[in-house]
Amino acid sequence: MNNIDIIINILQWLSLEDLKVVQYTNKHFHCVLQDEHFWYRKMHLDYNSQLKVFWSSLSWKQKYFNFTKICNLCQEYKSQ
Numbered sequence: 001m002n003n004i005d006i007i008i009n010i011l012q013w014l015s016l017e018d019l020k021v022v023q024y025t026n027k028h029f030h031c032v033l034q035d036e037h038f039w040y041r042k043m044h045l046d047y048n049s050q051l052k053v054f055w056s057s058l059s060w061k062q063k064y065f066n067f068t069k070i071c072n073l074c075q076e077y078k079s080q
Contacts, residue, residue: 011032
């Protein structure tokens with residue numbers, strides 16, 4: 001296991017609030033937190049069981065509208 005793998009394994013267990021802070025403390029942390037693969041792993045670690053239930057119980061129309069809401073919230077967050 002290399003250093004980046006160790007960093008990823010530690011960071012994936014932190015809360016979103018902690019990740020927001022830690023990204024400014026170290027350039028390696030910042031790089032890891034810019035990587036899509038990290039967020040893919042984090043999403044599945046934190047929400048995998050909920051996602052399966054949530055997405056499977058919705059119609060495509062509901063999925064579309066919910067995804068749109070999420071995207072809008074992300075845009076609002078980015079503009080802050």
